[in-house]
Amino acid sequence: MQLTSIIKVLESLLWLTGLRTTCKAEPVSCRLWAEPLMPSLSMNGDFIIGGIFSIHLYTTSIQNAYTRQPMSFRELRFARAMEFTIHEINNRKDLLPGITLGYQIHDSCAAVPMAVKAALQFTNGMEPFFSDTDSCSKSAAAAVPALVGESTSTPSISITRILGLFGIAQVILGYHYATCACLSDKHEYPAFFRTIPSDHHQAAAIAKIVKYFGWTWIGAVRSDSDYGNYGMASFLKAAQEEGICVEYSESYYRTQPRSKLERVANVIRRSTARVIVAFLATGDMKLLLEELTRQPPPLLQWIGSEAWIIEPEFLRFNMCAGAIGFGVPRSVIPGFREFLLDLSPAQALKSPVLTEFWESSFSCSLKGSSGGARECDGSEDIRALQNPYTDTYTTSNLVYKATYAIAHAIHGVICNDTQCDKSAKFTPWQILDQLKRVNFTTKNGFQVSFDSSGDPVAVYELINWQVKEDGGLDFVTVGQYDASRPRGQELSMNRAISWMGGQTEVPRSVCSESCPPGTRKTVQKGKPVCCYDCIPCAEGEISNMTDSFNCIRCSPEFWPNTQRDSCLPKPVEFLSWDDTLSIILTVFSISGAFIAVCVVAVFYKHRTSPIIRANNSELSFLLLFSLTLCFLCSLTFIGRPSEWSCMLRHTVFGITFVLCISCVLGKTIVVLMAFRATLPGSNTMKWFGPPQQRLSVLAFTLIQVLICVLWLTISPPLPFKNLQQYKERIILECGLGSAIGFWAVLGYIGFLALLCFILAFLARKLPDNFNEAKFITFSMLIFCAVWVTFIPAYVSSPGKFTVAVEIFAILASSFGLFICIFAPKCFIILFRPEQNTKKHLMGKVPSKAL
Numbered sequence: 001m002q003l004t005s006i007i008k009v010l011e012s013l014l015w016l017t018g019l020r021t022t023c024k025a026e027p028v029s030c031r032l033w034a035e036p037l038m039p040s041l042s043m044n045g046d047f048i049i050g051g052i053f054s055i056h057l058y059t060t061s062i063q064n065a066y067t068r069q070p071m072s073f074r075e076l077r078f079a080r081a082m083e084f085t086i087h088e089i090n091n092r093k094d095l096l097p098g099i100t101l102g103y104q105i106h107d108s109c110a111a112v113p114m115a116v117k118a119a120l121q122f123t124n125g126m127e128p129f130f131s132d133t134d135s136c137s138k139s140a141a142a143a144v145p146a147l148v149g150e151s152t153s154t155p156s157i158s159i160t161r162i163l164g165l166f167g168i169a170q171v172i173l174g175y176h177y178a179t180c181a182c183l184s185d186k187h188e189y190p191a192f193f194r195t196i197p198s199d200h201h202q203a204a205a206i207a208k209i210v211k212y213f214g215w216t217w218i219g220a221v222r223s224d225s226d227y228g229n230y231g232m233a234s235f236l237k238a239a240q241e242e243g244i245c246v247e248y249s250e251s252y253y254r255t256q257p258r259s260k261l262e263r264v265a266n267v268i269r270r271s272t273a274r275v276i277v278a279f280l281a282t283g284d285m286k287l288l289l290e291e292l293t294r295q296p297p298p299l300l301q302w303i304g305s306e307a308w309i310i311e312p313e314f315l316r317f318n319m320c321a322g323a324i325g326f327g328v329p330r331s332v333i334p335g336f337r338e339f340l341l342d343l344s345p346a347q348a349l350k351s352p353v354l355t356e357f358w359e360s361s362f363s364c365s366l367k368g369s370s371g372g373a374r375e376c377d378g379s380e381d382i383r384a385l386q387n388p389y390t391d392t393y394t395t396s397n398l399v400y401k402a403t404y405a406i407a408h409a410i411h412g413v414i415c416n417d418t419q420c421d422k423s424a425k426f427t428p429w430q431i432l433d434q435l436k437r438v439n440f441t442t443k444n445g446f447q448v449s450f451d452s453s454g455d456p457v458a459v460y461e462l463i464n465w466q467v468k469e470d471g472g473l474d475f476v477t478v479g480q481y482d483a484s485r486p487r488g489q490e491l492s493m494n495r496a497i498s499w500m501g502g503q504t505e506v507p508r509s510v511c512s513e514s515c516p517p518g519t520r521k522t523v524q525k526g527k528p529v530c531c532y533d534c535i536p537c538a539e540g541e542i543s544n545m546t547d548s549f550n551c552i553r554c555s556p557e558f559w560p561n562t563q564r565d566s567c568l569p570k571p572v573e574f575l576s577w578d579d580t581l582s583i584i585l586t587v588f589s590i591s592g593a594f595i596a597v598c599v600v601a602v603f604y605k606h607r608t609s610p611i612i613r614a615n616n617s618e619l620s621f622l623l624l625f626s627l628t629l630c631f632l633c634s635l636t637f638i639g640r641p642s643e644w645s646c647m648l649r650h651t652v653f654g655i656t657f658v659l660c661i662s663c664v665l666g667k668t669i670v671v672l673m674a675f676r677a678t679l680p681g682s683n684t685m686k687w688f689g690p691p692q693q694r695l696s697v698l699a700f701t702l703i704q705v706l707i708c709v710l711w712l713t714i715s716p717p718l719p720f721k722n723l724q725q726y727k728e729r730i731i732l733e734c735g736l737g738s739a740i741g742f743w744a745v746l747g748y749i750g751f752l753a754l755l756c757f758i759l760a761f762l763a764r765k766l767p768d769n770f771n772e773a774k775f776i777t778f779s780m781l782i783f784c785a786v787w788v789t790f791i792p793a794y795v796s797s798p799g800k801f802t803v804a805v806e807i808f809a810i811l812a813s814s815f816g817l818f819i820c821i822f823a824p825k826c827f828i829i830l831f832r833p834e835q836n837t838k839k840h841l842m843g844k845v846p847s848k849a850l
Contacts, residue, residue, distance in 0.1 A: 028176075033258045037106055038116055040353040041079055045102025046422045048148030049086065049121045049406055053079045054110035054161070056355060070108075073386035075151065076357055079105050081396040082148055084339045085403035096411050107353065115155035116727065118300050119162050120149060126668065146406045148399060152281075153180035153226040157844070160192045180230045184453035191428075193400045193435055193454040196328055197280075197483070199227070201458030203234035205326050205481045206277060206303060208491055209462070211242040213273045215301075216530045219512040220246050221264060222279040223286065224253040229732050231279040231305060245511060245530030247273040254283045261291055269297040274500075279301045282311055289317045300508050301500045309463050310395075315473040322500040326460035326481060328395045331444045336400075337392040341383050345376055361385055401448045401456075409434035431807075458483035462491075464499040476787050514546045517565035521549050537564045540727060554722045557730060560633055572721070574732040574801040575638050575807075582638045592631035592814055599822050600624045619670070619693060624661035624819070630814040631634040631657040634807045641719035646734035650717050651708040652746035653810065658704035660817065661752040661783075662697040665823075668759045668776050669696070704748055712742030733802065750787060756780050775820045781817030 040055060053075045062209065064461035086101045104122075104344055108115035122144050124322060150156050156178045181200040183192050210218060220236070228251060236246060246273060250264040265288065268276065278285060285308040296319055304325030308314060348354040349366055359365055364376040382390075412434040416425040439449040462479035478495040499507050515521050515534035520543050524531045537543055541551035542560045554560055558567035573584050603620060613622065633656050636649035711717075715738035722731035736742040756779035790809040797805045828835050 004544055016614075021504060035355045037114075037121055039104040040107045041082075041083060041105040041351055043086070043102045045086075045090075045100040047099065047410060048102045048144050049082075049403065050144035051079060051082050051103060051105035051268060052108050052115055052118050052147060052149030052155075053082075053105060054151055055079060055107040056109045062822055067157055071353075071356055071360055072388075073357065073361075074391075074394075075372065076353065077389050077391075077394075077396060078151070078399045079353075079473060081333070081336065081342060081399040082403050084333070084336050085400050086407075087339075088335070089404070089407045095407055096415065096420055099359065099410075099414070099422050101407065104144070106149075110152070112155045112158055115150050116158050116162065119147075119159040123162065142740070145410060145426070146435070148402045148406070151178055153178050153183065153230070156180075156183065156192070157189075157226065160189045170569055180226050180278060181234055182226070182230055184455055186453060189454075191432055192770055193402075193405070193450055195398045195405070195448070195456055196395075197458035198453070198455050198458070199231040199305075200234050200564055201483050202306060202326055202460065203231055204238045205306070205458075205460055205483075206235055206489070207238035207242050207244065209324070210239065210244055210275065210277070210303065210480075211327075212491060212505050215509040216244055217273045217275075217509050218244060218246055218269060218303075219271050219273040219276040220253045220279070221268070221276065223284045224250070224251040224256065225281065225283045227281060227307070228279050228284075235277065237281065243529070245528040247271050247511075247528075250290075252284065254281075254287055256533065264288065265291045265295075268292065268300070269295065272511070274299070274507055275301045275303060278308070279305045281307055282308050282313075285311070285314065285634070289314065289320070292319065296639075299500045299507075301509065304463075304497050306460070310475055312391065315465070315475075320496050321465055321467055321473055321502060324478075326495060327463045327475075328398060328458055329446075329480075330394050331397050331446065331607040332445050333397055333400050333425050340390060340392065343382055345378065345380070357389065359386065361389075371516050390833075397442070397444060397446060400444075401442060401446060403441060404628075405435060405438050405442070405448055406431070408438045408440055412437065440568055441459070462493070464497050465493075467502050478850040483503060515543075515548065517542075517546060517548070519543060519545050519548070520551050521547060538824055543566055557721070559728050570728065570730045572730045572732050573726075573800050574640055575803045577639055579800070581800075581804055585804065585811065586635065586638065588811050589631050589634045589807075592811060593628045594820065596624050596628040596694075599818075599826060600628075600751045602826060602829060609829065611825055611828055611835075618690060619663050619666050619697070620822075622697065623667070623817075625816050626656055626660035630810060632662055634810045637803050637807050637810075641732055641734045643718055646717045646719050649714055649734065650742065650745065651712065654708055654749065655701065655704050657703045657810075657813075659697070661749060661756060662700035663818065664776055664779065664821070665752055665756040665759070668756055669693075672759060672762070700752060704745065706739070707748060711745065715741065717822055731800070746787075750784070753780055753783050753787070757784060775824055779817045779820035782820065783813045786813045786816065797811050 002370075016536040027113070035153070040053075041051075054072060055075045057073055082103060082105060086103050090100055093559075106118040106121075108118060150159055157180070160183070178194055179202060181198045181203075183189050183194065184198050184200070186192075189811065218239075220232060222232040232249065232251075236249065237431070239246065248267050250267055252260045252264050269292075278288075280288065285304075300319070302320050302323035302325075303367045304323055306327045307324070309323065310327045310330070314320060343354065343358075345358065346364055349359040355366055358380070361382070362376060362380040364374050364380065366376050387579055388394075409431045411420070413426045414420050416423070436450060439447075441447050448456070458481070460481040460482060461477045464476045464478045465473050466476045468474050476495065476498075478497050479491060479493040481491050483490055495528055497503075497506075499505065503717070511528065511531040512524075514531070515532070519534040519536050521532040522534060522535050523529050529720055537551035540560065541553050542564050543551045551564075554567035557570055559570045560566070561568050567619030577586075603612055603624065629652070633652045636645060636652055639645065668760050717734045717737040719732060720735040722733055726729055757777065760774075760776035762778055786809050790805065793805045794802060794809075
């Protein structure tokens with residue numbers, strides 16, 4: 001809005017101070033108050049195309065007279081490119097047949113007032129007076145249907161505002177700055193077209209190439225003008241989307257005090273960013289490089305906009321070696337070089353601009369012209385010149401395409417399939433409408449068309465400043481950017497890039513080094529997001545990419561590796577067969593079963609001996625059988641838990657131990673009954689004879705079987721992965737299923753053991769030389785102690801040791817029962833056979849009290 005206000009004020013001042021018309025009462029006529037501008041180059045024709053070029057770089061105003069200096073040979077080449085194109089069109093038979101195009105080219109001197117004055121003169125018909133019959137209230141017919149120029153954004157904005165009021169379509173050259181994205185707004189600038197892409201595309205392309213080479217910490221400097229401000233705003237927005245941080249963003253303009261330029265240069269010298277993006281006009285870039293040359297900064301990787309990246313004058317600044325940037329595609333226009341070089345002194349004298357060019361190039365004075373140290377003697381050879389005027393492999397095709405676009409638009413309005421009507425009347429809006437539809441290919445292979453914003457397809461060359469063999473710098477095209485390609489494929493590279501200082505490795509420019517996998521970024525307080533610290537991922541989390549902002553938590557069955565950059569399956573832990581502890585427990589289990597089998601053999605061999613027959617040999621054999629099963633059931637707890645093994649281990653354990661305790665309980669009851677049977681008048685043994693003993697063992701065991709069946713039916717123990725006990729590994733164990741069932745099994749075993757202990761304790765002092773109740777008491781005491789200790793140990797044991805504790809309790813209680821009950825009998829049978837007599841066993845010698 002501020003720019004719009006300034007332009008409107010400027011336009012009003014120009015109108016009021018020298019470009020207005022005044023009216024006389026008699027006769028009615030209109031007259032330009034100021035003297036009209038004279039065209040630098042012109043030619044008559046049926047239709048005139050206007051042109052505005054910055055042939056001179058600035059003006060000084062002295063009483064409305066303009067002194068022009070110095071001359072821009074490049075802009076002169078652009079003006080002559082328009083001349084060449086119109087001559088070529090006039091010689092064609094397929095485009096505007098029978099029609100001659102003319103041109104009037106004005107010099108704006110790179111100044112907004114001059115550009116606006118030239119534009120207003122085009123709208124007024126280019127004559128200082130109008131017909132007396134025309135009313136001052138009417139606008140004179142526009143002299144040009146369209147014009148080519150100006151090459152800068154700010155004058156273009158002013159011109160297009162004025163010409164838009166008159167409906168004159170403007171195809172802008174835009175070599176330097178007429179790339180402002182604001183000019184794509186058709187509501188503000190409906191009559192504006194251009195043959196150079198908008199800065200919106202260039203800014204996006206620069207952001208992409210910065211991201212492509214991994215630069216996240218850059219500096220930025222721009223011209224304090226429409227070109228620089230709008231272009232840099234677009235770039236900063238695109239850079240933010242790409243995650244690029246800007247250490248500084250400075251601006252200046254060549255007319256500002258030198259202190260501002262010095263401050264910008266000092267900021268560049270002190271910066272830590274090694275990459276600098278320069279959205280600068282040619283003049284501003286020249287001043288900055290000259291200032292930096294006074295005190296060179298550390299090596300910088302320059303990234304340039306199209307305004308200066310292919311400016312030959314800057315190749316003398318070696319500090320820019322390795323610079324890269326996007327330029328408008330260059331090409332050779334067939335016949336254009338011959339046209340430029342086909343300039344003789346006589347032809348140069350016909351135009352003040354060409355005369356000035358000749359004299360400036362050869363430092364001589366043409367006949368009839370003023371100034372010059374000497375007269376030109378005819379030995380001057382224009383073909384030997386090496387300056388921007390003769391450099392035809394450039395962007396002159398922008399003017400070429402613009403002029404052809406206007407010609408095609410006029411052709412579409414006044415021509416049919418066979419002929420054109422040179423007397424046809426048309427409005428500028430018709431030309432404007434035709435320009436929206438043009439679509440053709442030039443002789444040098446360029447497609448010309450405009451989108452809804454009046455812009456062409458964004459295509460750029462990636463230019464690299466490379467060192468030549470002689471040590472100088474030269475422009476080398478190393479890639480291309482085409483916005484029409486699919487997203488992510490816009491940039492293509494076809495040659496190696498030479499970096500700052502002639503390096504072959506891509507320079508680094510980051511605020512902080514990349515965070516390796518296994519860490520995450522944390523932004524440093526008060527600094528941009530590109531400045532960060534690298535924090536290791538928390539326990540259980542990983543980051544598998546460089547520069548991760550967040551760590552990812554591994555799934556429950558996985559755990560990070562040491563580097564925390566990948567999730568590995570957690571090791572599954574269980575008491576496996578090849579484990580050392582498993583081997584030891586297996587040896588004890590098999591040894592216990594083997595010893596029990598050996599005792600069975602001994603008992604069977606001496607089954608008729610008194611000590612075997614003294615206490616129901618059937619219960620002894622059944623007890624040995626159950627103890628063998630108790631030893632062997634511990635093996636079901638070893639190995640990888642499965643559905644069947646989990647159900648088997650708990651039920652076999654519960655049933656075998658109840659069978660064992662039931663046998664011991666039966667033997668204890670037999671001891672008590674046998675003692676009472678020796679009392680006078682007692683007949684108790686008939687109530688607990690062998691059938692009752694067998695029935696009691698069966699009944700006690702069936703109760704446990706019923707409990708186990710109910711447990712397996714309602715909620716059986718099944719394998720499950722314990723992920724909670726340890727974070728770094730999985731404990732594969734058998735879940736209890738129903739906790740009530742598990743504790744009911746253990747509780748029933750404990751109840752029988754406690755009952756057996758009480759009965760054995762009561763019978764411990766019976767008067768026999770061999771009182772088995774004493775040994776049963778000891779065995780039950782050991783059994784209860786083992787299983788009471790087992791409960792806290794089972795709960796607190798980690799991982800596979802939980803199962804090991806359970807196996808140890810089974811083996812310990814089994815060995816306790818076995819040793820206490822059968823070891824004394826085996827000792828007497830094997831080593832004290834003299835005591836294995838009925839007389840000795842029934843002796844009345846009192847036994848020692850416990």
